Amino acid sequence: MDYLNAFLCGGILCAIGQLLIDRTPLTPARILTGYVVCGVFLTALGIYEPIVRWGGAGATVPLLGFGYSLARGVEKAVREQGWLGVMTGGLSATAGGIAAAVVFAVLMALLFKPGDKR
């Protein structure tokens, strides 16, 4: 059941993104950042938490989940360190993901030569 929920949740989020690409003049980069910002707001409003409980990885892996982690990190840091946490919490909570992205990007750039579309 968890797998099905994750599949449905992730699928719906991606389908919305696909509709935005196909039906609106929004560029992929704007949709990307828009998704992250939406994740932050939905978490702040307490809407995303229940979605994560239902959809699991289907909600945390897409870009909205990155916004969710940012918002959650801020929440936690504010609780522990006060208002300074507004600045430090987001990146602390997502540091693992960001560092992994940088490290793997460097690795891939070293290992492979860019190719064109086939």
Next chain:
Amino acid sequence: MSCMTGAQTRCLRNAPSVLSFAAVGGRFEGEGPLRDYFDELSEDHFFGEKTWEKGESAMQRRALFHALEKAALRERDLDLIFAGDLLNQCTGSSFALRGSRIPFYGVYGACSTMGESLSLAAIMVDGGYAERAAALTSSHFCTAERQYRMPVPYGSQRTPTAQWTATGSGCCILSREGEGPYLTHVTAGRIVDKGVTDANNMGAAMAPAAYDTLCALFRDTQTVPEDYDLIVTGDLGKLGHRIVADFFARDGISLGERFTDCGLLLYDIDAQDMHCGGSGCGCSASVFCGYLLRGMREGRWQRIIFAPTGALLSPTSTFQGESIPGICHALVLSSRKEG
């Protein structure tokens, strides 16, 4: 004695001749319906070089090489070359020709560059300022994606209205005397901006410019579409092509089957999943310097209009929310030497 007929059209009294032409393309162009009209098709989009940008320059040199070779000419036989591409500061062309000794003018007209360079070369030859002049342009899918959108390895998705930048180059050498086809009229386009801001929908942005220039050509030369066997716009793609046909239909003019577009000709759009069709100055250049000129030499058409279109945007202007100015330059080619 004025060589102008009407507001935008120059009548080429000496009707310079196409002396030689050549087209070079990449893998996708080789899978398209015009594959037999290319002088060279490369499976390797690096054209043996280390970067795509160097590859594009190499491709331009190949096109020039083939065009010279077909007419048994050498570089020093050219008095002038007008060349352009889509890269920042036109480096595709200037790097391609930095080893050559041909007097060089770099031009930029976005995807209309073949029309612009060919017009200028024709006027120079017609006016006696050059015995032989060449027009050379190129575009490369991978360099254009990096220039205008996202680097290819980023893997961004293309929208349904997006067009595919052709990896191709075309070179056309003009001469005062020759076997034809002959260039008889050149219509300089005006910049037309109807406020389209979607950089993924350049066909719609360029269509009003194509309509404006074609209307000017018909008005200035007092001709009608029926006087031409073929009217080929640059790279409007499916959507832009339909918009131009609609504009003329609104005026009660049917362009009919004779109206087509290089962006529609170059690929099998559905089978190759090209969305709205081909684009880039290599698209109109390679279609013109292959399919169109060879078709005229073989007698398939007697008189055609070649009207490449360009979207004069930059990545910065797109980021700043600017609309896209369009341009279209038109040329009339005839198999007979008419003044």
